[in-house]
Amino acid sequence: MADITGTALSKLYAIITGDTSPVYANTYSRHNVANLVLPAVSVDVVGSVPDDTGAFGSSEMVENHIITLSVRVHVAYLGGYYNSTTAISMIDDLRDEILSRDNRNLSNGYRIDSVVSEVHNQEFSDSASLGSELIVTINKVGTYA
Protein backbone atom coordinates (compact mmCIF):
# COMPACT_ATOMS: atom_id res chain seq x y z
CA MET A 1 0.00 0.00 0.00
CA ALA A 2 1.27 3.41 -0.83
CA ASP A 3 2.06 5.73 2.02
CA ILE A 4 -1.32 7.41 2.15
CA THR A 5 -0.63 9.54 5.19
CA GLY A 6 2.47 11.00 3.55
CA THR A 7 0.57 11.70 0.34
CA ALA A 8 -2.31 13.32 2.23
CA LEU A 9 0.18 15.47 4.11
CA SER A 10 1.93 16.65 0.96
CA LYS A 11 -1.39 17.43 -0.72
CA LEU A 12 -2.56 19.54 2.23
CA TYR A 13 0.85 21.19 2.41
CA ALA A 14 0.58 22.08 -1.28
CA ILE A 15 -2.74 23.85 -0.67
CA ILE A 16 -1.21 25.99 2.07
CA THR A 17 1.95 26.90 0.17
CA GLY A 18 -0.19 27.60 -2.90
CA ASP A 19 -2.33 30.06 -0.96
CA THR A 20 -1.50 33.45 -2.40
CA SER A 21 -3.55 35.66 -0.12
CA PRO A 22 -1.76 36.00 2.19
CA VAL A 23 1.48 34.30 1.29
CA TYR A 24 2.79 32.24 4.17
CA ALA A 25 6.53 32.68 3.87
CA ASN A 26 7.41 30.21 6.61
CA THR A 27 5.70 26.89 6.10
CA TYR A 28 6.90 23.56 7.45
CA SER A 29 5.68 20.05 6.64
CA ARG A 30 6.32 18.88 10.21
CA HIS A 31 5.57 20.24 13.67
CA ASN A 32 8.98 19.60 15.18
CA VAL A 33 10.93 22.66 14.05
CA ALA A 34 13.79 24.19 16.01
CA ASN A 35 14.62 27.08 13.68
CA LEU A 36 11.03 28.25 13.44
CA VAL A 37 10.77 31.68 11.82
CA LEU A 38 7.64 33.55 12.87
CA PRO A 39 4.89 33.85 11.84
CA ALA A 40 4.79 30.27 10.66
CA VAL A 41 2.43 27.53 9.53
CA SER A 42 3.20 23.85 10.09
CA VAL A 43 1.36 20.72 9.00
CA ASP A 44 1.72 17.21 10.36
CA VAL A 45 -0.08 13.88 10.44
CA VAL A 46 -2.02 12.94 13.54
CA GLY A 47 -3.12 9.48 12.45
CA SER A 48 -5.01 7.31 10.01
CA VAL A 49 -7.77 4.76 10.52
CA PRO A 50 -9.44 2.38 8.04
CA ASP A 51 -13.07 3.19 7.35
CA ASP A 52 -15.72 0.79 5.99
CA THR A 53 -14.51 -1.83 3.56
CA GLY A 54 -16.74 -3.39 0.89
CA ALA A 55 -15.73 -7.02 0.47
CA PHE A 56 -18.90 -8.58 -0.84
CA GLY A 57 -20.23 -9.23 -4.32
CA SER A 58 -18.27 -9.47 -7.49
CA SER A 59 -16.73 -6.00 -7.31
CA GLU A 60 -13.21 -5.35 -6.09
CA MET A 61 -12.73 -4.63 -2.43
CA VAL A 62 -12.86 -0.96 -1.68
CA GLU A 63 -10.69 0.30 1.12
CA ASN A 64 -11.34 3.65 2.71
CA HIS A 65 -9.14 5.54 5.08
CA ILE A 66 -9.70 8.61 7.16
CA ILE A 67 -6.49 10.52 7.68
CA THR A 68 -6.35 13.12 10.43
CA LEU A 69 -3.92 16.00 10.03
CA SER A 70 -3.14 19.02 12.14
CA VAL A 71 -2.46 22.52 10.82
CA ARG A 72 -0.85 24.95 13.24
CA VAL A 73 -0.12 28.64 13.06
CA HIS A 74 2.69 29.94 15.24
CA VAL A 75 2.69 33.57 16.32
CA ALA A 76 5.15 33.65 19.24
CA TYR A 77 7.87 31.71 20.99
CA LEU A 78 7.32 30.51 24.54
CA GLY A 79 7.48 33.49 26.84
CA GLY A 80 6.41 35.79 24.03
CA TYR A 81 3.17 37.57 23.32
CA TYR A 82 0.33 35.54 21.82
CA ASN A 83 -1.25 37.95 19.37
CA SER A 84 -4.78 36.59 18.97
CA THR A 85 -5.61 38.99 16.14
CA THR A 86 -2.78 37.62 14.02
CA ALA A 87 -3.42 34.01 14.98
CA ILE A 88 -7.16 34.11 14.35
CA SER A 89 -6.87 35.89 11.02
CA MET A 90 -4.26 33.38 9.88
CA ILE A 91 -6.26 30.36 10.99
CA ASP A 92 -9.47 31.72 9.47
CA ASP A 93 -7.75 32.25 6.16
CA LEU A 94 -6.33 28.72 6.22
CA ARG A 95 -9.72 27.29 7.09
CA ASP A 96 -11.33 29.08 4.16
CA GLU A 97 -8.59 27.88 1.85
CA ILE A 98 -8.79 24.26 3.03
CA LEU A 99 -12.58 24.15 2.77
CA SER A 100 -12.89 25.99 -0.54
CA ARG A 101 -14.68 24.02 -3.26
CA ASP A 102 -11.70 24.19 -5.59
CA ASN A 103 -9.38 22.63 -3.04
CA ARG A 104 -11.62 19.90 -1.66
CA ASN A 105 -10.87 17.38 -4.37
CA LEU A 106 -7.22 16.44 -3.97
CA SER A 107 -7.34 13.90 -6.87
CA ASN A 108 -6.21 10.25 -6.82
CA GLY A 109 -9.01 9.38 -4.42
CA TYR A 110 -8.10 11.95 -1.78
CA ARG A 111 -10.74 14.40 -0.65
CA ILE A 112 -10.83 16.91 2.17
CA ASP A 113 -13.62 15.84 4.46
CA SER A 114 -13.91 18.44 7.17
CA VAL A 115 -12.25 20.72 9.65
CA VAL A 116 -13.01 18.90 12.86
CA SER A 117 -11.83 21.47 15.36
CA GLU A 118 -10.27 24.86 15.76
CA VAL A 119 -8.45 25.65 19.00
CA HIS A 120 -6.74 28.89 19.92
CA ASN A 121 -4.14 30.03 22.41
CA GLN A 122 -2.22 26.75 22.45
CA GLU A 123 1.26 26.01 23.69
CA PHE A 124 3.03 23.63 21.33
CA SER A 125 5.84 21.61 22.87
CA ASP A 126 7.05 20.27 19.48
CA SER A 127 8.23 23.72 18.51
CA ALA A 128 8.09 25.58 21.85
CA SER A 129 5.72 28.14 20.43
CA LEU A 130 2.29 29.68 20.92
CA GLY A 131 -0.45 29.58 18.33
CA SER A 132 -3.65 28.02 17.10
CA GLU A 133 -4.51 24.66 15.59
CA LEU A 134 -6.93 23.20 13.07
CA ILE A 135 -7.64 19.46 12.90
CA VAL A 136 -8.47 18.41 9.35
CA THR A 137 -9.69 15.04 8.07
CA ILE A 138 -9.03 13.71 4.58
CA ASN A 139 -10.82 10.74 3.05
CA LYS A 140 -8.89 8.31 0.88
CA VAL A 141 -10.85 5.90 -1.26
CA GLY A 142 -8.76 3.15 -2.74
CA THR A 143 -9.10 -0.23 -4.38
CA TYR A 144 -7.62 -3.15 -2.53
CA ALA A 145 -4.68 -4.55 -4.41
Place this chain on the structure above:
Amino acid sequence: MANTRKNMMDALCVQLKTMSSIDHAVLELLTPSEQRAKNKYVGVIVGDEETVVEDSTHIRYRVDVWLKPIVRGKEIETCIKDIKNLISGTSNTIATDIGALQVSLVGMTNPVNVTSSDQYSSAFLALDVLYVAAKAGF
Protein backbone atom coordinates in the same frame (compact mmCIF):
# COMPACT_ATOMS: atom_id res chain seq x y z
CA MET B 1 29.46 24.35 15.59
CA ALA B 2 30.08 28.03 15.11
CA ASN B 3 30.28 29.94 18.35
CA THR B 4 26.83 31.43 17.95
CA ARG B 5 26.41 32.38 21.58
CA LYS B 6 29.71 34.23 21.88
CA ASN B 7 29.01 36.18 18.68
CA MET B 8 25.55 37.04 20.01
CA MET B 9 26.89 38.27 23.36
CA ASP B 10 29.54 40.37 21.60
CA ALA B 11 26.75 41.92 19.53
CA LEU B 12 24.74 42.55 22.72
CA CYS B 13 27.72 44.45 24.16
CA VAL B 14 27.86 46.59 21.02
CA GLN B 15 24.16 47.39 21.38
CA LEU B 16 24.50 48.23 25.08
CA LYS B 17 27.34 50.62 24.31
CA THR B 18 25.08 52.60 21.95
CA MET B 19 23.19 53.88 25.02
CA SER B 20 24.28 57.23 26.37
CA SER B 21 24.15 55.95 29.95
CA ILE B 22 26.75 53.23 29.27
CA ASP B 23 30.36 53.66 28.14
CA HIS B 24 31.72 50.14 28.52
CA ALA B 25 30.00 46.79 28.07
CA VAL B 26 32.14 43.70 28.52
CA LEU B 27 31.66 39.96 28.86
CA GLU B 28 33.20 39.82 32.32
CA LEU B 29 32.77 41.13 35.82
CA LEU B 30 35.52 43.58 36.58
CA THR B 31 37.19 44.11 39.92
CA PRO B 32 36.06 47.20 41.88
CA SER B 33 39.09 49.23 40.83
CA GLU B 34 38.64 48.27 37.19
CA GLN B 35 34.98 49.24 37.42
CA ARG B 36 35.90 52.67 38.69
CA ALA B 37 38.33 53.09 35.83
CA LYS B 38 35.52 52.24 33.42
CA ASN B 39 32.73 54.28 34.98
CA LYS B 40 29.36 53.74 33.31
CA TYR B 41 30.07 50.10 32.88
CA VAL B 42 27.78 47.08 32.36
CA GLY B 43 28.96 43.51 32.83
CA VAL B 44 27.31 40.84 30.69
CA ILE B 45 27.26 37.45 32.40
CA VAL B 46 26.10 34.30 30.64
CA GLY B 47 24.26 31.86 32.90
CA ASP B 48 22.44 28.56 32.55
CA GLU B 49 21.51 27.30 29.12
CA GLU B 50 18.99 24.68 28.10
CA THR B 51 17.78 23.05 24.90
CA VAL B 52 14.20 24.09 24.19
CA VAL B 53 13.62 22.29 20.89
CA GLU B 54 15.76 19.99 18.83
CA ASP B 55 15.04 18.69 15.33
CA SER B 56 17.19 16.88 12.79
CA THR B 57 19.16 19.94 11.71
CA HIS B 58 18.93 22.62 14.39
CA ILE B 59 18.80 23.18 18.13
CA ARG B 60 16.99 26.06 19.78
CA TYR B 61 18.51 27.17 23.07
CA ARG B 62 17.29 29.34 25.90
CA VAL B 63 20.03 31.00 27.88
CA ASP B 64 20.00 33.12 31.05
CA VAL B 65 21.91 36.36 30.65
CA TRP B 66 22.56 38.76 33.50
CA LEU B 67 23.36 42.40 33.03
CA LYS B 68 25.13 44.16 35.86
CA PRO B 69 25.38 47.92 35.35
CA ILE B 70 27.66 49.75 37.77
CA VAL B 71 27.52 53.53 37.63
CA ARG B 72 27.79 56.49 39.92
CA GLY B 73 24.96 57.03 42.41
CA LYS B 74 21.56 57.90 41.07
CA GLU B 75 22.60 57.46 37.44
CA ILE B 76 21.69 53.82 37.98
CA GLU B 77 18.00 54.61 37.49
CA THR B 78 18.63 56.23 34.12
CA CYS B 79 20.82 53.32 33.17
CA ILE B 80 18.16 50.75 34.12
CA LYS B 81 15.50 52.71 32.25
CA ASP B 82 17.70 52.74 29.13
CA ILE B 83 18.41 49.01 29.34
CA LYS B 84 14.72 48.24 29.81
CA ASN B 85 13.89 50.36 26.81
CA LEU B 86 16.56 48.63 24.75
CA ILE B 87 15.26 45.18 25.66
CA SER B 88 11.52 45.68 25.74
CA GLY B 89 10.76 49.07 24.21
CA THR B 90 7.93 49.35 21.74
CA SER B 91 10.11 49.62 18.65
CA ASN B 92 13.08 47.55 19.79
CA THR B 93 14.95 45.34 17.36
CA ILE B 94 17.43 43.94 19.86
CA ALA B 95 16.75 40.30 18.93
CA THR B 96 17.37 40.96 15.24
CA ASP B 97 20.37 43.17 16.01
CA ILE B 98 22.19 40.48 17.94
CA GLY B 99 21.05 37.51 15.86
CA ALA B 100 18.70 35.99 18.45
CA LEU B 101 15.11 34.85 18.05
CA GLN B 102 13.77 36.56 21.15
CA VAL B 103 15.15 38.61 24.02
CA SER B 104 12.98 39.28 27.04
CA LEU B 105 13.56 40.94 30.38
CA VAL B 106 12.39 38.55 33.09
CA GLY B 107 13.58 40.08 36.33
CA MET B 108 15.51 42.74 38.15
CA THR B 109 16.97 43.27 41.61
CA ASN B 110 16.83 46.48 43.59
CA PRO B 111 19.54 48.98 42.79
CA VAL B 112 22.00 48.94 45.67
CA ASN B 113 25.29 50.52 46.57
CA VAL B 114 28.18 48.33 45.53
CA THR B 115 29.68 48.58 48.99
CA SER B 116 28.51 50.58 51.97
CA SER B 117 29.34 54.28 51.85
CA ASP B 118 30.29 53.86 48.22
CA GLN B 119 29.26 56.27 45.50
CA TYR B 120 28.76 53.50 42.96
CA SER B 121 25.40 51.77 42.49
CA SER B 122 24.57 48.49 40.91
CA ALA B 123 21.66 46.19 39.97
CA PHE B 124 21.12 42.84 38.27
CA LEU B 125 18.82 42.54 35.28
CA ALA B 126 17.90 39.03 34.14
CA LEU B 127 17.26 38.28 30.47
CA ASP B 128 15.96 35.24 28.64
CA VAL B 129 17.56 34.87 25.23
CA LEU B 130 16.34 32.39 22.62
CA TYR B 131 18.61 31.50 19.75
CA VAL B 132 19.11 28.80 17.15
CA ALA B 133 22.27 27.03 16.08
CA ALA B 134 22.72 24.53 13.28
CA LYS B 135 23.96 21.10 14.27
CA ALA B 136 27.42 20.14 13.15
CA GLY B 137 27.46 18.72 9.64
CA PHE B 138 24.56 20.84 8.36
